[in-house]
Amino acid sequence: MATAPPETAISVTGLRKSFGEHVVLDGLDLTVPAGTVYSLLGANGAGKSTTVRILSTLAASDGGSARVRGHDLASEPDAVRAAIGVTGQFSAVDSLLTGEENLLLMADLHHWPRRDGRRRVAELLRRFDLVDAARRPASTYSGGMRRRLDLAMTLVGDPQVIFLDEPTTGLDPRSRRAMWRIVRELVSTGVTVFLTTQYLEEADELADRIGVLHHGRLVAEGTAEELKRLVPGGHVLLRFADPTSLEDAERALDTSSRENGTLALRVPSDGGLRSLRAVLSRLDDRSIEVEELSVRTPDLDDVFLALTGQPGAEKVST
Template identity: 70%
Template sequence: MTRAITATGLRKSFGDKVVLDGIDLDVEQGTTFSLLGPNGAGKTTVVRILSTLIGADGGAVRVAGHDLAREPAAVRAAIGVTGQFSAVDNLLTGEENLLLMADLQHLGRAAGQRRATELLQLFDLTESAGKMASTYSGGMRRRLDLAMTLVGDPRIIFLDEPTTGLDPRSRRTMWQTIRRLVAGGVTIFLTTQYLDEADELADRIAVLDHGKVVAVGTAAELKRGIPGGHISLQFTDTARLDAAARVLGAVTRDDDALTLQVPSDGSVLALRTLLDRLDRASVEIHGLSVHTPDLDDVFFALTAQKENVR
């Protein structure tokens, strides 16, 4: 089996509101798959369906090789879920939270203690193991929450907005943890509105808008599909600016800044070709910069609810 998750024609409505309108998903094992979309696009609903928390109205889904509708118990045994809101019990210590999860997984006392100790070390929580979870920082709580998800050694982990509210250092620590899990063969299904997070972590990205998948691909593929890339050339005087404009043709010029913007996909070949044309015409440039679309541009171009992006 090379597919961790497949969904075809997935549908879900709440009353008259269609939340998922026949979406298809294909997630390879041992990768990070990110689902992007504005608030209300249906991201959390997808996670809730794939993790067996709610039923779908239509479509076919397989998770970890099991039919979601016919084998929900087998699916639950293969997955872990870390939601937007922490499942940590503030009245217990970090270690006690992990031991509670081990009991729920029926690991037995000795095996549960070993697993708790392993996870406390893995998530750098050993020194805080005996402290009440209520005293943990936001980053520590998220790490503990993810550690609790891993007690049952799931093959697929659903992370729904895992770094919301964390400071930059804690976010980076969480990213390192996610990369380590994927390197160990775990599949991560990540929903996020932080576009830099998807850019950093995701092997493939799907963009969800108004209940439909409007684009899917790697971050690089999605960026290449968005117009607006260009090479900016800077010159020392108007004479060189004019000469370059004559050589290059369709460009955008800024006479005050002595710059030209040349449409380009930002590839090495495009840059080399441009410089060769200027060199043959003996036009000297003072400096250049390459501008390519980022995931913000992708998001804005593909979704209608632009005001909801962070």
């Protein structure tokens, strides 16, 4: 048990951290296999950033242990730093330098030979769509461009494990999609990505495994599919024009429940055509007019609310 299995990129055991009285991490355990994307999902203050700060050697833990690529964080921080790349929540670029100079600075700090460094920087500028802005100071960049430059700087050193702390927070939808594409490309090259996010969609899109963090503990862990299965949240939402139709429909569909304060009815359903047709034919038989119909399959939002809605939820194993 002295070392983590070699194919493990990150292993965390019983990690604890408090700031004064405030407990931020309360015995966190997780394992990330090499070459996969792990997403830590949680609301603000759940302990996501603290986890990244500890795993990237920026902060010390109060208890527990963690290894990154087999190197113990406490005893071999230098070896950890040599293996990782970090793109934090707050941009870590030099605003006074141009995008290209920022990247060249990284190349110099990684001791790339001059020519190799320049070639690599040119390639990253192309890949991150920053060629036109390369000679402009980073202070003139938009939020999305800064974030791309930030990640490009992280990649100059060819890290094997990449930490992305809320990589798309505050970005517009287009920039967010661009970021997702970049992360997917990264993973295809075999690196391990540890990503924190408060967007369920993001975890769903990118992660192989998702850990739901709540009050410093993992309350659930699994693939997006496994997590969705935990929550029977699928339903059909029917909206009616008047209270009479609503009451008629409620009588016709015995498993339904009202949406508080609206003229809408929630009917459990797996979202399949057969169950949908059954609902509609019952309403048809009684000539009840439906103004609007929508089908909702359970998403991670439901999982998240179901798991973190009640404080002190037990960890669900899948």
